[in-house]
Amino acid sequence: MAGREVVLAKPETFMNLSGVSISALVAEFEVDPARDLLVIYDELDLTLGTFKVRERGSPAGHNGARSVTGALGSLEWLRIRIGVGLDLPPEAAARRPGRDYLLSPLRKAELTVLDEVLDRVATAARRILEVGPAAAMNEFNRKEEKDRGTGNKE
DSSP states (O other): OTTSOOOOOOOOSOGGGHHHHHHHHHHHHTOOHHHHOEEEEEEEEEETTOEEEESSOOOTTOHHHHHHHHHHTOSOOEEEEEEEEOOOOHHHHTTOOOHHHHHSOOOHHHHHHHHHHHHHHHHHHHHHHHHOHHHHHHHHSSOOOTTTOSSOOO
16 A cells, blocks of 8 residues: 555454454564554544544543553554544533444445545545655544545544
8 A cells, every 4th residue: 555565454353352453463563553553443422424543642432442552552553533423412412322323233324424434544544654644634634514525524
């Protein structure tokens, strides 16, 4: 990808144990997680159809991210968080659906939105390799008009 060798891995562990798989990959390929690792995961706190690129940060209640942070012993790992949450008004956000919502099948319209955002996520991953994480964050984390169709529409 982008002229560089990459390994795409999908952990076969439960999401809450993702760190086990990721730490094994880091050890096997002898890479620096802060420089050579990109973790892509769903995020209930972001609206469906949006995504964010981040170089570091707390797990913010995401058990899979908590597992990765614990296994690596650091908050310093690159991530793309893909929104799967509902677009709720602020007063309803505190009552945001959780596990049952995440484990239920997506509707056809939601799958269409997710398919589109995954194309943009693939482009963001390629741009990270081409120009680096900071430049990719500037490119994709901007607030965009919903009809422009690029970057993050959060």
